[in-house]
Amino acid sequence: MNAPGTGNANARVRERLLWLALVMFGFAFAMVPLYRVFCDITGINRDEAQVLAINTQVDTSRLVLVQLLANVEDAAQWRLNAPAAAIPAHPGELIQVDFELENLADRAVSGHAVASYAPAVAARYFRKIECFCFREQHLAARERRVLPVMFVLDRQIPPDLGVVTLSYAFFRQVKT
Template sequence: MSAHAADNRRLLVRLTISAVVMFAFGFALVPFYEKICEVTGINDLLKPDTAATNTQVDESRWVTVQFDSNVHDLPWRFRPQQAAVRVHPGELVHVAYEVANTRAYAVAGQAVPSYGPQLAGQYFRKLDCFCFSQQTLEAGETRTMPVVFVIDPGLPAEVNTITLSYTFFEVAGRRTSAAGRLPAGADST
């Protein structure tokens, strides 16, 4: 065996050992990182046993939120599941509305919110809402649609009742029956 072949064999062994060591280091890196974080107290945010708290809830006052629903030239029944809720500013609130298409064809609608008093709109933070996108209801379909919101604790103290009102408008476009044809007497807009 020549000296050149022996050098190549030693190089191959060294490269193989290097690859195995790198793989082992990469494999051991995750538990090693977790142990370092545990010892130093870094990354405590991901501990499942610590309950998340909202320190911005103003428990010294209550705000009543009333819910209103309207439809404008739309063949839908639309109503809130609750007429009103009492909440603390900063509290996360989940409510829902129910909507039903009363026609024999699919219809698309878009909800537009409004607030009373108008000033309250600046302090009303919707985190999830059916008003963020168009809603298409099939013929006879009924749907429950959630709204998740927080009232900013900066809401002026003189405001203790807010009305959240939604009006559903039909989205311009084709209304089709289940067979894909335009229903009798319906226009294409």
């Protein structure tokens, strides 16, 4: 080990290990998009429009109760109303529900909604064609707006999912 090469060998090992550390630091950040992809695959927190399968037959043999929830983070600024506490839907049937968003403030505000499903597996069977959660909402002072949501419940939805919940949490736009 007294050979003159040892110092270089040590530096080489150190360099490799530093790279490993750097890669792992990057990995922590890579987990952000990875988590999104993972959620997309498992269906948790899915927020993009779904391609509608061409072959949509309605399964009239059963009904799924879809509960609609609306939450606002800042109750003083906004009011978000679900059209009903729950609506029945046949798997495969195209459903439209109109949420209502109202700006209670005297100035224009922007915000957006985050969709969430319970039980988590239910997300996999929601095919949303139109949703206000796809984009930012800008409301003028005291404006009231109807926000349609169009979705189809996948016919693959297991029979034991008799009640599913579609929940929206509305957040005021945060400064970036």
